[in-house]
Amino acid sequence: MQEKTEIRKPGVCIPWEEKRRELGPIQGDEQVFQTVWEEVDGLAHLYIWQLLLSF
């Protein structure tokens, strides 16, 4: 299955907007969730692009 998500920008594999829709109501600080999600998600982008470029 070829997953079709919103256009993946540089540094992004699963955009926060897509993940946010799955979460439902957030009781705490949404920004914390978003920041950490994007940081960790960026590591997946780094992984595949470093494979392509460096290895």
Added chain:
Amino acid sequence: MHSDMEKEQLYQQRLTRYTKAMRLAKPDRVPIRPFVAEFTAKYAGYTCQEVAHDYRKAFEAACRCAADFDWDAVVANMVYVWTGLTEAIGLRYYGIPGLHIPANVGFQYREPSEEQAFMRPDEYDLLTDDPTGYLFNVWLPRVSADVTAPGQPTAFRSNLSFLKGGMAMMNYFHAFGPQVERLRKECGTVSAIAGILKAPFDILADKLRGYLGLITDLFERPKKVRRACEALMPHLLHTALSGADPQKQVPIGLWMHRGCVPFINRQQFADLYWPTLKPIIEEIHKHGLQTLFYAEGKWAAHLDAFLELPEASIVFHVDQDDVFEVHKKIGHKFCISGGIPNYLLAFEKPAAVRQFCKRLIKEVAKDGRYIADAGAIMQNDISIDNLKEMTASIREYGVY
């Protein structure tokens, strides 16, 4: 034996020397920044297998060379491909020393036949629409013996490829910080580059369509090739910047492979290669960073194009071009590095090395803006005596 304080002074002197030359100022003397790869193994008593498969030994060998030679800057590990990582992921395209090739031969890249290219000719739209998705879902299952494609039954080995690959890559990248510090503290040597870039065209040729496939595509589907290159550009820029030197002192390395005449013709360079690389370099320059054009092969046909770039935005490394001619053409605008022929360092006598270096200093380095290095990365065919002679003669003649 230098004290810690002397090492730090040495480091600062070398850093100033190196960065001044790159930014077109005249330093106290010509900096030496050799890209020593498997040469380090030869010097330190390791096999190519040991430095490729155990990066700790590669780090050790790099430090031993940096400590023993009077060099200003080196790459923290020029035997960059850690084959322990590529094996953990199951990558098919490496010839690994001691496994697929003799233990004392440098690792090899094995390009598949045109029919077995990792990207098929009808997949340009898939790549262009979603480069990251394509790489994960289509490319990686083809280049890895372990990764299964979406829609196929998953497998233990596939799961482990991602887990071990991700953790090993993090382990490796995190080891570079201490290695750079070790070079500074133990050797007073500067880490020469930070971050990686390739031209979109080269990525298509190296890892996706293969050179032969891409050449066919240039005639049969040139618009799709152009669109794919454009789609790769922002990701390549992002990756380059994410690994760049936060202090903005050392350049990002651009490894230039097949974008020059005669691999492609002048029109293809003008229509495709350069318009999809130049904006990336300009953007890197806007971030206050330089790019090292590691121009493997011969790029003399394209020097006019490189002159379109802002002054000092790049350092131009000469491989097989005539370094004296390159200097005449672009040396007023960019720092030049390299140009000392590898065959000279591998097969000639020290006296011939000295003679070449003397001329190089006199003609190319006379006004600064030059960094001494061989043309190509130095493997284990390089003579230790000749590299010592290169270092000594640059030091002797290269004082301003």
